[in-house]
Amino acid sequence: MFGYRVPAPDEAMLISGGKRGLGGAPFRVVMGHGKFVLPIFRKTRFLTLAMCESEVTETCVTRQGISLHVRAVIAFKVGNDTESVINAGQRFLSDQDQMSVLTGRIFAGHLRSIIGSMTVEEIVTERQKLAAEVLDTSKVEMAKIGLIVDSLQIQSIDDGDTGYIEAMSAPHKAAIQRQAQIAQAQATQASVEAQQVAARNQAEYARQTAIVKAEYSAEVDRAQAQAAQAGPLAQAHAQQEVLAAQTELAQRAAKLRQQQLVAEIVKPAEAEAERIRVLAIADAERMKIQAEAAASHDRVALDRMLIDQLPLIVKEAAGGLAGANVNVLNGADGLGEIAAGLVAQGLTILDSVRQNLNGQNPDGSPEKARGLLELQGYSRAPGKDTDEADEDEGERDEGPGAPR
Structure with a gap:
């Protein structure tokens, strides 16, 4: 519709030419919705609310008097509240790129101030503490110009040609190198042990393989020998079975012949012997009776x-x-x-x-x-x-x- 304006989601619409804004500001702030603006009578401008970036490279002197080259990156933006938009609009609406330049300068000054109160060891080992202190000291100034800082990252700290940081890190480097050497020696030893274990495993595998091959070869030879002997063995078993059958037949024939001999000879002989024995017993009885009768x-x-x-x-x-002299006294x-x-x-x-x-x-x-x-x-x-x-x-x- 003609005269109706809507700001983007990351923009604030500033309308001037009518009533004053909040706090006597020369414009009204519209964010998140549209507004009908009379042409010719009203003027509309837009202020970005998107994230901006500023890079700072600064030479700072520590408490020890050692110069350090510090490089940092600041992420900032215009605050979402109306006051921050009014402050930033009054300062950067005509040249919004100046927000990055001014922010870098502000943080460069705070970096020099904070680093000047710290030692190299603290700066190197406690970068997060340095960033937090810089943010805290710059927060008030950034709020005055309507900006808020989302993050501050210390990307690099360099002492140039002095070699202080390198000397400071030498013991750590030596310890690290020593640990690295120890780790390397341990790794080498582990590698050698692993190689030895692998060699032993290979030797054991070769030995087992040789044993298996030997057993397989022996089994094959045994199978071949058994196959070669299968014919003679089968024939021998057959002959043995034939001999066993013949032996059994001969035993049966002998048993039958024995039975025949018993039936033909032994039994008649036993019968004859029994007959003779009975006759002898009868004759003896007869003779006994005769003897007893004779006696x-x-x-x-x-x-x-x-x-x-x-x-x-x-x-x-x-x-x-008759010739004896016998006297008879009592007569008859x-x-x-x-x-x-x-x-x-x-x-x-x-x-x-x-x-x-x-x-x-x-x-x-x-x-x-x-x-x-x-x-x-x-x-x-x-x-x-x-x-x-x-x-x-x-x-x-x-x-x-x-x-x-």
Whole structure:
């Protein structure tokens, strides 16, 4: 619209020609909005509110009398309040570049003043303190001209050809160099150790690789040897299995033959032996029975013979009494007693003969019993004479088994 003016965001619009501004200022300040300005009757000017920069290079003398070349950069701008805009507008509106020049001069003076109260060591080591003191001392002056300082940076401090700063830094440089050398030595040592470790690792890797290769080669050789022996081994295993089968077959055949031999020879032989044993046992029993029967028969015959010989024995005993002078005192009783004594004597002789036969001749044969009777003096049987007895003895000697 014709006559309506709007300032930029980083500008302040100054309108003159009408009512006075704040504090009797010859213009009114408009910031952040537009305003209708009558042409011809009002005049409009714009003051920048943007950031400005001023560089200061100044030679300053320290408290020790050492000259230092100081280079600093100041960042400043016009204040955002109306008073600061009025102060700056009245001073710099016609030539706004003068703000940088005047600001540099102001800070150069404050730098000389502050550095003159400090030592080189303080200036070098405490630059932030120097910048803070310069800002504090210049703040009032900068506010009077409507400017505010955002930052002050000390870019460089140089003592020229005096070499003071260099000498001051020599111990630090030596310490730093020493530390650097130590660090370098440590780095070198670490590098050497790392190289040694790497060499050992490489050697170990080479050794392990060689071992692996050797094991692999041995495994390959073993596999090849096994492959080469696979045919003969398989054949040998097959032959072994054949021999085992043949052996088993032979054992089965031998076992079958053994069973056949047992069935054909052993069992019949055992049966025959059992038959012979049974027959032998039966024959022995028969012979035993026959022997017992014969012995019983001989004893009966012996007893009978002894009974038959008893009268002869009594007769012989009585004959012994024939020439004896015997007096019988009690008559018939006495004769009875004598006869009874003779009979008892015969029975005693008979018992003696029987006992001798039982002890010395278990078979109890009549021939032996007759020999015992002869020993007792009773060798003749009743009713036979001496010649008949001799003939009987001769016949007995002529019998089977008699000596020739």
